[in-house]
Amino acid sequence: MNTYDPLYNNHCQGQPCPDTYWASLGVLDNTIRQPRQSDCYDVIIVGGGFTGLLSAYFLSKLYDQKVCVLEANQVGFGASARNAGFALPTTGRLGALDMCKNWGEDIARQVYQEYQSGVLRLDELIHEHKIDCDKQEHGYLKIAHSEKAMASLQAGLEFAKRTFSDTKLSFISQHELKSKYIDMPNVYGAVRNQHGFGLNPLKLLQAYKEIAISAGADIFENSLAERVFKDRETHVVSVHGQQLRANKLLITGNAYNSQNFHSTINKKYIPILSSILVTRPLTADELAATGLKTHQVMMDTRTLKYYYRLLPDNRLLFGGRGAVYGKDQNKKKYQEHLTSAMHAGFPSLSALRAQYYWHGYIAATLDDHPHIHFNDNVGYAIGYCGAGVAFSAQAAFRLSQMTVTKSTPTLPIYRKAAPSVPFARLSRIGQLGYYNYAQFKDRLF
DSSP states (O other), rough: OOOOOOOTTTOOOTTOOOOOOOHTTOOOOOOOOOOOOOOEEEEEEOOOOOHHHHHHHHHHHHHHHOEEEEEEOOOTTTHHHHHEEESSSSSSOOOOHHHHHHHHHHHHHHHHHHHHHHHHHHHHHHTTOOOOSSOOOOOEEEEEEHHHHHHHHHHHHHHHHHHHHHHHEEEEHHHHIIIIIIIOTTTEEEEEETEEEOOOOHHHHHHHHHHHHHHHHHESSSSSOOOEEEEEEEEEEEETTTEEEEEEEEEEEEGGSOOTTTTTTTTTTTEEEEEEEOOOOOOOHHHHTBBBOOEEEEESSSSSEEEEEETTOOOEEEEEOOOSSGGTTOHHHHHHHHHHHHHHHHHGGGOOOOOOEEEEEEEEEETTSEEEEETTTTEEEEETTHHHEEEEEHHHHHHHHHHHHHHHOOHHHHHHHOOTTGGGGHHHHHHHHHHHHHHHHHHHH
16 A cells, blocks of 8 residues: 655655555546646636546536646545545534634634535535435534533534534433434434435546546546746646646645645645545444444544444444554554454454455645635645545535636635645644654543
8 A cells, every 4th residue: 555645755656556445445537647748728627526527517517618637646645535434514623612603603604604514515426427426315413422421512512503504413311322323332413414424435536537528628637737837827737748727726635735836825724634444344243243234424522533334235334533644544453453443343243353454645625614715716625634525525525616707705714825834844843743642642532
């Protein structure tokens, strides 16, 4: 498995795609196109994940723009194909109360609605294009891991319902949680959001590639943007000895952007590793013993969260934070740590090992919320904090609007540039300290 680290490596070209459960299903079309001649476009997009492919689709389909997408590796290399397939009506790391404190209730309400719109737009795309992505039943359960966490979760629920008039939220008591959803150790109740659901992210990504091509976009893979510069008002990107030109440039690699690619995006985010394991299909007896009674997506309230769901073929997917340093991501101890956490949550599976294990980066910003920004004919979208499956649909739509000078909501996630991370290369030291603090806090609370 690759050891690409956005903090230190200039690019990921030539590294193999991850050996994920999603990849094992043979989803991807391996037809690779590369630019064979210099050409001019209205928009060049760097990064072929959810956001880049959907931006290409919207710009081509809705605004008749000539667009190309440059992917240094292959579509399916980055975070869009490594995640757990959780389509969540949220993003960033700010709760409802934090958003209100930062921006006031009116702005917070609008940002909150943009997050909900991500799930709705994703649902619309799946329906409109008849995308077969193994979509599962609706429901996202945020599960309290302690009594104190449940009290805090319930207070947050009441605040969100009162402030944002969110009718999709409901309280699940400990008894109801165990009898109808999941009976596992150390669960004290939950908040259920009707909007969330699970899917196969690689199938979704392949569909995005197909609809972008059908809309007229050029998708170039194994096509590293070797050099980017301006010739008067034109952006010039060198690829395989060819020069591609465009008036506008979008950078959509999110956590997989190199920190040395472009001054607009450099040092604007912290790449954080997350790890996932998937078991073999559970037998009927094993499934009954786990206490799992639903295919809805679940996440606990620990500071270093664990997330899990039952896949359509009754495999258990279980994820959590991985190594701090990119060079350590393949060390066996991190897989063992995640396996132990799975066994603690599902004691009946204590003899079961993962059939698949992989990891990938998410992007966190210094102010804990995403930024979709466009200025001086350069745009970017970063900082989904692991919630990009759904919000990337809304981010790509808004970024496309910005690119063709359509009006967008006057909100901090769209109007403010992402703050720079001071001493970005040293951020892992702070991350290590935070992980140690979080582990101590989770044991106490």
